[in-house]
Amino acid sequence: VSIATVSRVLSENPSVRAETRDRVLAAAEELGWRPSSLARSLAGEPSGVVGLVFPELIGHYAAQVVLGFEERAIAADGSVYVLATHGRARSGELVRDLAARTDGLVIMDRTVDDALVEELSERGTRIVLFARPPVGPVPSVRAENRRASEELASHLIGHGHRRLAFVGDPDAAPDLAERWAGFRAAHAAAGLAPPESPQRCGFTQDDGYRAASQVLDREPRPTAVVCATDELALGVYWLAGDRGLQLPADLAVTGWDDLAASRALNPPLTTVHQPIKRLGERAADLLYGLIDGQPVGSEVLPSALVIRGSCGCRPADQRTRENA
């Protein structure tokens, strides 16, 4: 056999005689030989792998983002490695490693700080930021949050509510910070004083349950609870059930994300729909664009209010399946 002709065979270099190529392929088959993607990467070749950096992999949101992204990855015949940082102190190192092992990265909200984003970008890592503003020349994909949040809170104020509570931690993610900002802006626009602080909590139903419990112990008691996610709103529904509160008469509730389960609740949950899967798709489009050397810009996808019964409205669709 030969030596570096093998490389040509694998890169489908046309300047190899068919007979030689077949001989190499046959030998490879016989010896069970496989090219080392590691060595390939070391030699500077692209690997066809991209990385997704998430805070964690729990819930509908992360799942849909990954799904949308992978749909495009499959079309691009590429592989996707998903890394969850779980807020580890060492996560910077892990992300650096992932960058070294892939052709590009999608970085979700605050998993990586601006300094590291810039450093990686300057070292040549293709990066698309997600659910977070752009950093210098590094583009981002995110949903519109602030205006939809302001509309939502204004809608509740329009129902006559004067004491609204916000459940969720604005410091947990840029998206939540913008929802909190929109919530406050609605108060300002109506000449109302917003609550001094949000009811900070995590992301699970249980967190929502506990946060609601604290919110309802405030004096004077809020008449409406704006939740940062549908998941949290589900916890509020539970607590309301335990305390014998009628929704929305005794308490209005809103969410964010428009989970499939949310319209089946009683009353159906008023929420904000964001195109989660499409956000993942667009992130993929941008990242693969960057890898192909195309210029790409940041994107902000629209969100839309979904008014149902839990805010006090009684729309026609309340008791029927919307997508039957």
Next chain:
Amino acid sequence: VSIATVSRVLSENPSVRAETRDRVLAAAEELGWRPSSLARSLAGEPSGVVGLVFPELIGHYAAQVVLGFEERAIAADGSVYVLATHGRARSGELVRDLAARTDGLVIMDRTVDDALVEELSERGTRIVLFARPPVGPVPSVRAENRRASEELASHLIGHGHRRLAFVGDPDAAPDLAERWAGFRAAHAAAGLAPPESPQRCGFTQDDGYRAASQVLDREPRPTAVVCATDELALGVYWLAGDRGLQLPADLAVTGWDDLAASRALNPPLTTVHQPIKRLGERAADLLYGLIDGQPVGSEVLPSALVIRGSCGCRPADQRTRENA
């Protein structure tokens, strides 16, 4: 400065003078130099990264497995790359690549066929199989399925049901195949003829809705529906609501997984609890054990029936939160 002394500095080799070490470290800091994990791996060093191969990343099950695994990974100061194959034809190549870029793999159910498992294993890849029987010397972690499924179906038969339907595709995963086998075994034990075939479908609520619709059109109509997962059972609840059927009087329903939402349903869902997160933890323990060169064996973790109202029972906990 020097040349390969740098390597000693990074591997914390004691045979370096403190002064030299500091000089190297200072220079590295100044130049923003970082060791290449790629080259390290090429030289045969472990990377501290392990890979998880899933069919997809949707739903509570995958999320909990990943969570349990990563808890251990964090303790081991390691990184986890999650790859979803989505049933791609090329997924074998993707898994090979992942194996080359990591210290070990967890392979979920049918994402990788036996032949490739054996090939990778023989080439030195540390592998732990998940929700699937062992392959030769390659160990696996899974939950008990068959017996719990037989118990569940027997319980329904004990309620007087004679026409049970099974919703879910036994060919989709080994776990489901065992649940179907247990379902049939219960019929055999009771001297009943099981349905000839399961009502095959996917994994979403909508799949459950459609499957239930087909099941209820059978003649004679089944009086109980055994769902392969809680998610599918939720779809059955929806359809029952649409058709005005009372649960469990008109139709008994059971699930599998014990989702948080399942006990809040009306009636609360009878299901089977499997220790999903712990399965993930054990997979991590086994894989890190293999990497450390320890001998490890396969594990089968117990599952437990959770009898609630949807099978026809009226246990005391029916209308209260179990974990309040």
Next chain:
DNA sequence: TTGTATGCGTTATCAC
């Protein structure tokens, strides 16, 4: 069309 030589960034085995 094919073989030769060099580089990619480490680790490890020798010398010094």
Next chain:
DNA sequence: GTGATAACGCATACAA
């Protein structure tokens, strides 16, 4: 203690 040097497995420019 520290500096050369040979792998590790590939790509690639250049020579034949």
